[in-house]
Amino acid sequence: MSADPAAAQAGIVLQDITKRYGDDPSAPLAVRGISFEVPRGTLTTILGPSGCGKTTTLRMIAGLESPTSGRLWIAGQDVTHLGPAQRNVSMMFQSYALFPHLNVADNVGYGLRMSGETRERARERAAEALRGVGLVGFDQRLPSELSGGQQQRVALARALVLEPAVLLFDEPLSNLDARLRREMREEIRALQQRLGLTVAYVTHDQSEALAVSDHIIVMDQGLIAQRGTPQELYETPASAFVAGFMGEAMLFAAESDAAGSVQLGPLRIQPRRAVPAGRVKVAVRPEAWQVGPPGAGLAARLQKRSYLGNCWEYTFETELGPVFVVSADVGRPLALGADAGLALGAHGVSVVQAD
Numbered sequence: 639m640s641a642d643p644a645a646a647q648a649g650i651v652l653q654d655i656t657k658r659y660g661d662d663p664s665a666p667l668a669v670r671g672i673s674f675e676v677p678r679g680t681l682t683t684i685l686g687p688s689g690c691g692k693t694t695t696l697r698m699i700a701g702l703e704s705p706t707s708g709r710l711w712i713a714g715q716d717v718t719h720l721g722p723a724q725r726n727v728s729m730m731f732q733s734y735a736l737f738p739h740l741n742v743a744d745n746v747g748y749g750l751r752m753s754g755e756t757r758e759r760a761r762e763r764a765a766e767a768l769r770g771v772g773l774v775g776f777d778q779r780l781p782s783e784l785s786g787g788q789q790q791r792v793a794l795a796r797a798l799v800l801e802p803a804v805l806l807f808d809e810p811l812s813n814l815d816a817r818l819r820r821e822m823r824e825e826i827r828a829l830q831q832r833l834g835l836t837v838a839y840v841t842h843d844q845s846e847a848l849a850v851s852d853h854i855i856v857m858d859q860g861l862i863a864q865r866g867t868p869q870e871l872y873e874t875p876a877s878a879f880v881a882g883f884m885g886e887a888m889l890f891a892a893e894s895d896a897a898g899s900v901q902l903g904p905l906r907i908q909p910r911r912a913v914p915a916g917r918v919k920v921a922v923r924p925e926a927w928q929v930g931p932p933g934a935g936l937a938a939r940l941q942k943r944s945y946l947g948n949c950w951e952y953t954f955e956t957e958l959g960p961v962f963v964v965s966a967d968v969g970r971p972l973a974l975g976a977d978a979g980l981a982l983g984a985h986g987v988s989v990v991q992a993d
Contacts, residue, residue: 648711649804649836650676650699655708657694668694670860671708676804676853678713681830681837683847686857687883693808695857696840700729700806713803713836728797729806732813734789736781736796742768743777746796753800767795770829787818794826798833805830807839811846819843823850844885848872856880874910878990881921890920890958891992900989903936903958905982909989917992924951924964926986929972934979936961940972954980 657669669691676682684692697703698710701722710718717725728749736745746767747760755763761777768776771791781789790810797805810826811819827850830837841847847854848868856863856871856879864876875881878889892902896915900907907920928935929952938954938961950971952963961980972978 648675649678649680649713650682650838651711652695652699653709653711655695655698655710656706657691657698657703658706667706667860669698669705672857672860672862673708674855674862674865676836676838678836679834680852681827681835681839681850682853682855683839683841683851684855684857685841685844685847685883686863687842689859690857691860692840692842692857696729696806696808696838699804699838700727701725702729726803727806728800728802728804729808730793730797730810732809734781734793734813736789736792738781741778741780742773742784742792745781745792746799749796749800763799764795767799768792770798771795771825786814787822790814790822791825794829798829803836805835805837807837807841809841810839811841811843819846820849826850844883848885856883858883873985873988875921875988875990878919878921878992881919881988881990885923886962887921887923887986887988888962890922892918892920892989894918894989903956905936907982907987907989913989913991919990919992921988921990922961922982923986924962925966926983927961927963927965928981928983929963929965929967930979930981932977932979935981936979938978938980940974940976940978943972943974945971954978956980 653673654671655669656667656671658665658667684695686692694703698705701720709716712725743761743764746764750760750763771794773791811822814822823846851868854868854871855865858879864871864880871884875884881887882889890902892900894900894913894915898912900909900918902920936956938956940952941955942953944951950965950968952965954961
């Protein structure tokens with residue numbers, strides 16, 4: 639197990655990692671030569687649709703899968719060919735994987751007992767971990783006596799009690815309802831920052847990724863489509879795929895001229911970064927549209943509307959096709975069939991190369 643001085647500065651480093659399932663060399667690669675690092679003490683989310691390779695990547699970091707080629711370091715040590723027990727990582731699964739016949743304290747202390755810790759010391763450390771996730775007094779309860787959010791906290795305490803160099807999350811919030819998802823993602827983020835944990839986090843939920851991450855890696859078909867901060871990926875996507883995947887956005891075909899501006903129907907857009915002349919796509923998020931009176935901007939007629947309490951969702955018919963708009967002006971709703979003019983704000987509009 640060799641140390642690498644550069645990799646020691648990062649929590650996790652992947653270098654040209656590939657993964658092919660099976661022995662057939664002509665079989666397609668699930669992961670196709672990706673390289674990235676998770677800086678020590680930060681949370682990096684691997685985001686993408688089903689089948690993009692994100693969970694396979696996480697399982698290779700955990701040691702549950704072996705890469706076909708490439709190298710992998712954790713805390714400066716080359717762990718490419720080491721098993722899970724030799725990597726000093728903890729992984730929290732989507733299912734929580736709690737033992738139903740063990741109480742909360744024994745579930746949390748299970749890994750410590752397996753590593754040779756005495757029962758008394760394992761109980762003490764389990765109690766400390768449970769205190770850290772807000773479950774004081776739950777030691778003797780069985781998993782079946784807990785809510786979904788409480789079970790998730792137990793799974794989190796079990797991962798934290800081992801004091802791993804790296805903590806891995808595989809779709810940890812997918813079994814919770816919307817309110818609990820929001821609460822738990824805030825709790826995970828707060829714990830990560832308070833304890834300075836190095837975390838790799840896999841999800842397909844864009845809002846979850848935006849809320850918890852220092853950095854996001856978007857994967858598509860086994861490759862990295864883009865990486866950056868949440869703000870960079872949301873506001874300046876590098877491709878139509880990333881623009882459409884990072885939050886809701888509609889893509890419109892448009893033309894860029896020699897001066898670099900883009901014509902979208904009657905609307906002219908100045909991209910944040912230069913694009914060559916020719917066919918482009920404009921990604922517009924629903925909140926970017928500004929609804930005004932008829933005769934200004936893009937002519938639109940309201941076809942559908944839905945009231946969501948804190949906003950109205952509108953679908954307009956326009957020369958560009960259907961346009962989906964989210965309006966925070968709940969006090970002055972538009973009537974079905976009403977004519978309007980749509981303009982674009984500065985936020986939530988991106989220009990990317992056409993495929």
